[in-house]
Amino acid sequence: MQSEQTSTRTSKRDRDTAQLPQVTPARNPGMALDMNWVRAVQANTSAIERRCATLPGRRSVKKEHQAAWLLKAITMIDLTTLAGDDTPGRVRRLCAKAAHPVRPEIMQALGVDAITTGAVCVYHDMIPTAVETLKHMGVSLPVAAVSTGFPAGLSPYHLRVEEIRESVRAGASEIDIVISRQHVLTGNWQALYDEMRDFREACGDAHVKAILATGELGSLRNVARASLVCMMAGADFIKTSTGKESVNATLPVSLVMIRAIRDYYEATGYQVGYKPAGGISKAKDALTYLALIKEELGDDWLTPELFRFGASSLLGDIERQLEHHVTGHYSATYRHPMG
Numbered sequence: 001m002q003s004e005q006t007s008t009r010t011s012k013r014d015r016d017t018a019q020l021p022q023v024t025p026a027r028n029p030g031m032a033l034d035m036n037w038v039r040a041v042q043a044n045t046s047a048i049e050r051r052c053a054t055l056p057g058r059r060s061v062k063k064e065h066q067a068a069w070l071l072k073a074i075t076m077i078d079l080t081t082l083a084g085d086d087t088p089g090r091v092r093r094l095c096a097k098a099a100h101p102v103r104p105e106i107m108q109a110l111g112v113d114a115i116t117t118g119a120v121c122v123y124h125d126m127i128p129t130a131v132e133t134l135k136h137m138g139v140s141l142p143v144a145a146v147s148t149g150f151p152a153g154l155s156p157y158h159l160r161v162e163e164i165r166e167s168v169r170a171g172a173s174e175i176d177i178v179i180s181r182q183h184v185l186t187g188n189w190q191a192l193y194d195e196m197r198d199f200r201e202a203c204g205d206a207h208v209k210a211i212l213a214t215g216e217l218g219s220l221r222n223v224a225r226a227s228l229v230c231m232m233a234g235a236d237f238i239k240t241s242t243g244k245e246s247v248n249a250t251l252p253v254s255l256v257m258i259r260a261i262r263d264y265y266e267a268t269g270y271q272v273g274y275k276p277a278g279g280i281s282k283a284k285d286a287l288t289y290l291a292l293i294k295e296e297l298g299d300d301w302l303t304p305e306l307f308r309f310g311a312s313s314l315l316g317d318i319e320r321q322l323e324h325h326v327t328g329h330y331s332a333t334y335r336h337p338m339g
């Protein structure tokens with residue numbers, strides 16, 4: 001039975017919002033390290049926290065608009081499995097879910113055609129399985145690989161660079177590198193810039209996401225400076241976390257990184273993408289992140305080319321909310337496996 005509170009179909013405008021073809025932005029080439037700019041960067045923690053406290057709930061969207069935003073959020077998920085016990089079977093199921101993220105009866109009730117997640121994200125060893133599975137399904141979806149000694153980034157430097165090359169050869173078109181936290185914590189911005197430059201060069205045509213591991217950087221000012229240095233060195237995306245730190249994506253860290261992206265865009269004209277990752281598992285949190293992006297960067301950034309969620313379990317909750325939207329009932333979580 002359908003609840004009186006719900007409408008089963010999204011409006012045409014909302015469906016178009018979820019499915020608009022996007023123009024690929026020009027790739028950030030980077031620039032020379034500008035230490036004057038880096039040193040000038042500050043972060044006012046109490047102002048940032050005040051701003052973030054106003055976010056959850058304030059821009060809440062309802063009914064068919066919420067369904068449309070949730071569909072859009074799905075298209076921007078890097079559907080992730082990064083576990084020591086990953087198997088080819090799990091990765092094949094992940095790819096099947098990424099290719100068809102919402103059950104057909106829910107999609108039909110919403111009046112929406114096929115969508116996919118933004119990418120799948122796996123460890124190096126699982127790249128061939130992911131590439132072959134997606135190819136076999138006839139689905140064009142990027143395979144992202146975590147790299148450079150993920151999650152700590154402390155393996156021998158030449159092996160970190162070589163790991164990137166191996167992953168690109170194996171078919172990954174996006175590489176999520178981890179930075180050396182020690183360069184940030186010791187203020188060695190030149191070393192961070194050089195490392196990021198090497199990683200970007202090793203990626204070739206594959207896009208590079210720089211994982212800052214913000215929970216280990218000590219201060220919001222460090223997060224702001226590391227964001228800027230990675231963008232100067234040519235990062236295509238900056239990403240909060242590996243999902244393995246004790247503190248992963250948060251709104252204050254996101255605000256700092258998003259404003260760094262905005263400053264970099266205003267100074268250079270290049271749009272760098274943003275990927276909050278780790279611990280984002282609820283549909284309502286996804287909506288808060290999208291509202292933050294819309295308010296701080298504008299609609300241009302609300303595309304898979306410039307925004308991704310790094311998440312292993314968010315999709316399950318979004319699908320559950322969409323099912324509630326069309327039926328008026330919540331289903332058990334086991335009905336939404338892999339995501």
Ligand SMILES: O=C[C@H](O)COP(=O)(O)O
Nearest residue numbers: 243277278279310311312
């Ligand atoms: O990059 C993605 C994260 O590792 C996923 O973290 P999560 O399992 O907390 O969603």
